[in-house]
Structure formats: C-alpha cells, structure tokens
Amino acid sequence: EDKVVQSPLSLVVHEGDTVTLNCSYEVTNFRSLLWYKQEKKAPTFLFMLTSSGIEKKSGRLSSILDKKELFSILNITATQTGDSAVYLCAVELNSGYALNFGKGTSLLVTP
Amino acid sequence: DGGITQSPKYLFRKEGQNVTLSCEQNLNHDAMYWYRQDPGQGLRLIYYSQIVNDFQKGDIAEGYSVSREKKESFPLTVTSAQKNPTAFYLCASTPGGSSYNEQFFGPGTRLTVL
Numbered sequence: 001e002d003k004v005v006q007s008p009l010s011l012v013v014h015e016g017d018t019v020t021l022n023c024s025y026e027v028t029n030f031r032s033l034l035w036y037k038q039e040k041k042a043p044t045f046l047f048m049l050t051s052s053g054i055e056k057k058s059g060r061l062s063s064i065l066d067k068k069e070l071f072s073i074l075n076i077t078a079t080q081t082g083d084s085a086v087y088l089c090a091v092e093l094n095s096g097y098a099l100n101f102g103k104g105t106s107l108l109v110t111p
Numbered sequence: 112d113g114g115i116t117q118s119p120k121y122l123f124r125k126e127g128q129n130v131t132l133s134c135e136q137n138l139n140h141d142a143m144y145w146y147r148q149d150p151g152q153g154l155r156l157i158y159y160s161q162i163v164n165d166f167q168k169g170d171i172a173e174g175y176s177v178s179r180e181k182k183e184s185f186p187l188t189v190t191s192a193q194k195n196p197t198a199f200y201l202c203a204s205t206p207g208g209s210s211y212n213e214q215f216f217g218p219g220t221r222l223t224v225l
Contacts, residue, residue, distance in 0.1 A: 004153075034213055042201060042216035043154075050211060088153060098144055098169060099214060101153035 002027040006089050006102035014110055017079050021105045023089030024071040033065055033072050034099065036088040043088055046074070079109045114138065115217035117202050122222045124196075132187045132220045134202035141207035143185040144214065147171060148199040157200075160185055161207055189222065196224045 003026045013019055023033070032050045036043035047056045049065035049072060056063050060079075065072045076083055086106050090099035115136040124130045136143065142161045146154035156169030160179040174193025179185055185204075189196045199221050203214040 006153075009151075032211055036216075042218050045213045045215070048211060048213055090154075098156045098159050099154070101146075101155070103151065103153045 002091070002093070002100050004089060004091050004100050004102040006087075006105050008105060009103060010106040010108075012108045012110065013079055015079060015081060017109075018075065018077045019079060019107065021074040021076075021087050021089075021107070022071060023073070023102055025089075025091045025100075026070065027091050027093060027100065029093045030067070031092045034090045034092065035063055035072070035074050036090065037085045038088055038104070039085045046087075076107075079107075081109050081111055083107060084109045115202060115204055115215055117200075117217040117220050119220060120218065122220055124222070124224050126224055127191045129191060130189050130196075130222065132189065132200055132202075132222070134185045134187065134217055136183055136185075136202075136204045136215075136217075138204060138206075138215065139182070140204035140215075141182070142205045143179070144203040144205075145169075145175075145177065145185070145187045146201045146203065148201060148219075154201060157187065196222060198222060 005024050007022045034048050035046040047063045052067040060077045063074045086104040088104045089102045118133045144159040145157040148154050155171050157175050158177040160166035163182050176188045201219045202217040205212045205214045
C-alpha cells in the first residue's frame with residue numbers, strides 16, 4: 001500500500017526561528033513529490049520535486065528530495081506569523097492517478 | 112481570471128438527503144479530482160476524471176457519485192449512503208498528459224449534515 005508520512009504532525013515556534021518539516025514515502029512508480037500550504041481553505045502550491053539533490057527555493061522556503069532514502073524536507077527560515085498553516089506533502093505516481101497526501105504538519109508561528 | 116470555482120462555500124443538509132457540490136474550471140484542464148478532508152487528516156481521493164465522459168473511483172468512493180459531461184464541470188453528489196458526509200470537500204484540476212503539472216485547487220465546500 002502506498003504511504004506518505006509527514007512529521008511532526010504539529011509544531012509551535014517563535015517568529016524568527018527556522019523549521020524543518022519532513023515527508024517520507026513508500027510508493028510504487030514514484031513520479032514527483034509536491035508541497036502545498038493550506039490556510040483554512042484551498043491548498044496553494046509551493047514546490048514540485050522530481051529529481052534527487054536539487055534544491056528548490058522560493059524566498060525563505062526551500063525544499064529538497066532524496067529519492068534513494070525516499071524523503072523530502074521543507075525548510076522555512078526566519079519564520080513569520082504568516083507562515084502559520086498546514087503544510088501538506090503529496091506524492092504523484094507514474095500512473096498519473098492522483099496525489100497521495102500525507103496528513104500534514106500544522107505549523108504555528110507565535111509573535 | 113482563470114481558476115476553479117466551487118459552490119456553495121458552506122452547505123447544511125439533513126441526514127438522508129442527497130446533495131450535489133459544484134466544481135467548475137475555466138483552465139481548459141483535462142483532469143479533475145474530488146478530495147475529502149477531515150480534521151487533522153490529509154486529503155483523500157473520492158473520484159477523478161482524466162477526460163470527458165470518463166471517471167474512476169478513488170480510495171473512498173462509497174456513498175458518492177460524479178459525472179463529467181463537460182470538460183469544465185465535475186459535480187459531486189453525496190448520497191444518503193455515505194455514512195459520515197460532514198467534511199471539507201476540495202475539487203482540483205490539472206492539464207493531464209505526460210508533463211509535470213501541479214494540481215490546482217478550488218476554494219472548497221464545507222458540508223455539514225445535521
């Protein structure tokens with residue numbers, strides 16, 4: 001059975017801290033891994049990772065994929081209260097079936 | 112503006128009633144998806160459609176039905192057979208095909224069954 005596991009499930013940090021969110025997967029026919037941010041409504045796309053070892057960056061957010069060890073991390077540096085959200089990791093299979101989502105990491109950034 | 116719309120935003124129904132959730136996209140995407148999200152859970156796939164007039168069951172299709180008569184529309188019916196219908200429902204779409212494309216999500220419909 002295909003599995004996507006995120007850790008931690010929840011996290012509380014102070015503004016300015018750096019956080020690392022983890023996503024491990026066990027799937028057949030891996031195609032890509034995606035990160036989304038969800039703030040009480042529709043998930044918004046952050047990154048898509050298809051190749052190992054290539055870091056994707058967008059401002060204070062970055063992500064990298066390790067296809068050998070089957071995991072990805074999402075880093076957020078200098079966190080702000082606006083980063084408070086649920087971060088979802090999803091894996092797309094080669095079949096183009098749909099996305100397999102993890103349960104998400106709920107991040108709360110306090111002032 | 113291009114995007115995905117879902118209506119209504121909030122929906123209340125009595126137990127035993129069927130209800131249909133709307134999903135429309137003007138992105139010219141071939142593939143459309145319905146997900147369900149419960150508190151503290153990730154998204155679970157209900158149904159998906161990769162082309163007009165064709166759709167497949169996802170992981171939790173029991174108690175739900177869909178149709179795909181037009182490319183831009185993929186309505187979801189929650190039937191009385193669905194045991195726990197109260198949830199947040201998200202519709203998504205993607206161009207489909209072999210290219211790498213993220214899924215775009217609509218704003219969601221929060222269904223509460225009383």
